[in-house]
Amino acid sequence: MLTLEKINVSYGSIRALHGISLEVKKGEIVALIGANGAGKSTTLRTISGLLKPSNKDSKITFKDVQIQGALPHKIVEMGLSHVPEGRRVFPEMSVYENLLMGAHSRKGKPGQADFERVYHHFPRLKERIKQLAGTLSGGEQQMLAMGRALMARPDLLILDEPSMGLAPMLVEEIFHIIEDINVAGTTILLVEQNAHLALEISNRAYVLETGEIVLEGLAQELATNEDIRKSYLGE
Ligand SMILES: Nc1ncnc2c1ncn2[C@@H]1O[C@H](COP(=O)(O)OP(=O)(O)O)[C@@H](O)[C@H]1O
């Protein structure tokens, strides 16, 4: 569904990604794990068109179409939605209005079925539909950010640290919901510092270290890898 080939990205003179290649197949949950500053968010921003690779031989392919250099809203239209780090909901808008915004960059008007799908995964949002997004708890804002992304009916959902700053119980809940969204037919690329849970729900994983993929494999295998356990699972 998605392939990245030899992606280099720099912020001015700072090189953030160096030769990243990875693949997400239809139906998978793929985790991208790595320490703070490894380049995880940069990778996701590059996929969704917010950053451009600096090298000519880089290639990003989504559903057999090359998307490097495409505008972010075009990429959303094609079926790729990005839930950024730190949620970024519109605080002065209601839950309902935030969800409507999610459907904005998609062709065709949102229907009741789109809202129902969001309520199915996030019943709490339905209860708070008129509430201003800025008054939601952190966990609820994360749910809203994910619900808003679902309104665009994505084939691929990319999530940047959905568990960040949430209480442990909520983290478990969010991870269950991510699994449910996947089972319901959406492919997922998941960036996480919580490598434990990420590996638990993923099919495969990549490990990013200072802008390079240093390890990749089945999530189950990485979870038992000695280096990974020491470096990322705190064991
Ligand atoms: N807007 C920016 N300007 C300059 N450097 C940045 C910017 N965003 C990120 N970086 C740098 O790029 C590297 C990768 O950052 P990031 O992708 O945010 O890592 P991660 O998401 O894995 O924590 C870091 O060294 C970071 O300091």
Ligand SMILES: [Mg+2]
């Ligand atoms: Mg990040």
